[in-house]
Amino acid sequence: MSAQLQCRFCQTPLAHTFVDLGLQPLANSNLTRAQLDAGTEQRFPLHARVCHECFLVQVDDDVPAEAIFDQDYAYFSSFSPSWVAHAKRYADAMAERLNLGPESLVVEIASNDGYLLQHFVAMDVPVLGVEPAANTAEAARARGVPTEVAFFNEETAVTLAARGVRADLMAANNVLAHTPDISGFVAGFRHVLKDEGVLTFEFPHLLNLIELVQFDTIYHEHYSYLSLLTVERVLQANGLRVFDVELLPTHGGSLRLFCCHVGSGRGETEALQALRAREAAAGLDRIETYLDFTPQVEAVRESFRGFLQRAKSEGKRIAAYGAAAKGNTFLNYCGTTADDIIAAFDANPVKQDRFLPGSHVPTYAPEKTRELRPDYILILPWNLKDEIMGQLAYVADWGGRFVVASPRTEVVG
Ligand SMILES: [Zn+2]
Numbered sequence: 001m002s003a004q005l006q007c008r009f010c011q012t013p014l015a016h017t018f019v020d021l022g023l024q025p026l027a028n029s030n031l032t033r034a035q036l037d038a039g040t041e042q043r044f045p046l047h048a049r050v051c052h053e054c055f056l057v058q059v060d061d062d063v064p065a066e067a068i069f070d071q072d073y074a075y076f077s078s079f080s081p082s083w084v085a086h087a088k089r090y091a092d093a094m095a096e097r098l099n100l101g102p103e104s105l106v107v108e109i110a111s112n113d114g115y116l117l118q119h120f121v122a123m124d125v126p127v128l129g130v131e132p133a134a135n136t137a138e139a140a141r142a143r144g145v146p147t148e149v150a151f152f153n154e155e156t157a158v159t160l161a162a163r164g165v166r167a168d169l170m171a172a173n174n175v176l177a178h179t180p181d182i183s184g185f186v187a188g189f190r191h192v193l194k195d196e197g198v199l200t201f202e203f204p205h206l207l208n209l210i211e212l213v214q215f216d217t218i219y220h221e222h223y224s225y226l227s228l229l230t231v232e233r234v235l236q237a238n239g240l241r242v243f244d245v246e247l248l249p250t251h252g253g254s255l256r257l258f259c260c261h262v263g264s265g266r267g268e269t270e271a272l273q274a275l276r277a278r279e280a281a282a283g284l285d286r287i288e289t290y291l292d293f294t295p296q297v298e299a300v301r302e303s304f305r306g307f308l309q310r311a312k313s314e315g316k317r318i319a320a321y322g323a324a325a326k327g328n329t330f331l332n333y334c335g336t337t338a339d340d341i342i343a344a345f346d347a348n349p350v351k352q353d354r355f356l357p358g359s360h361v362p363t364y365a366p367e368k369t370r371e372l373r374p375d376y377i378l379i380l381p382w383n384l385k386d387e388i389m390g391q392l393a394y395v396a397d398w399g400g401r402f403v404v405a406s407p408r409t410e411v412v413g
Helices: 033-038 064-068 081-097 117-122 134-142 154-162 182-186 206-211 227-238 270-281 287-291 293-313 327-331 370-374 382-391 394-399
Strands: 016-022 044-050 058-059 107-111 127-131 147-149 166-173 193-204 240-248 255-262 318-321 376-379 401-404 411-412
Touching: 016 287, 016 293, 016 327, 064 154, 081 117, 081 166, 081 193, 107 117, 127 134, 127 154, 127 327, 134 147, 147 293, 182 227, 193 206, 227 240, 227 270, 240 270, 293 318, 376 382, 382 394, 382 401
Parallel strands: 107 127, 107 166, 127 147, 166 193, 318 376, 376 401
Antiparallel strands: 016 044, 044 058, 193 255, 240 255, 401 411
């Protein structure tokens, strides 16, 4: 099977492993008691490879689509106040930068429940959302955001353009990495974007994943792990180019790329040139850099296993905070079970009173912490470490302490 695999962008046969995380259940498929007892949980290979031609890091597409859609969550972006605030800052900045007004049009791809476009609507800037999920599209319309239910690709884009849809600004934030056919997706934008229109992409930066050993951000529905280097090649192949970049703190370090038609008059910024130089200095254009990743991931696992062994031998009780995708990749790669971690706490009601996929650690509302009084709380969403330590500061009442596992397992705070 693996001999046949080709790069999802440039079709080069994939000859190199980035990291093989073994057989893993889908990271968002938390189990009910009945599902756990039925013993029918499925696991799929989670193997990230790197293309030695274009350096796209990519996960094998081994999961049948129906398994992905069977997961019991519908993600409404507006549930996260910090995400809505992030979207508002973006809308304010772009409206000013591009001088958007009642004659403009903003088109967002994967516009979810209108969490972003609502801010442009409030400024009287016309908008159009394109969203594949009917239920979230309906929620967007209910808040006054016109939304098409469609998967975005070149065919969809040509249809929109034929109807006269021409955008001053297009946004596709945190969707590029989740798109199996990255080139077919990017091919759509040039049809809808005005000649001097601007397109922005946001995605977690591969350089952070490598430098901070963030392998827990790898999961089945996250098909591509992106650098500026590779995205510039994908854009170039589709008549587009980058002219500016911003570094964002979201998802452990993301890039926001500002892009335009290849023939646009926009000049390149110093920030863009500096980031290109930084990626080159880090070796992102050499295959050896990527081949060094697996030993570092193994070292994270050894460090965590060593901590578990010591803590358990001292009779300590260890719990975890966070029941989202990120933690599950980590726990399952480390072979963690409910014997190691007595419970996981999560503020999202959808994640409570269930069992984590693979590890089968029981999950509860955060209030349960006071009852279980664990000695250690492993913070799985390390990017929210400070926020979580603040919320759970009361664990100090019984001597509880916090632990993070990356890049080495250590007790913090
Ligand atoms: Zn490639």
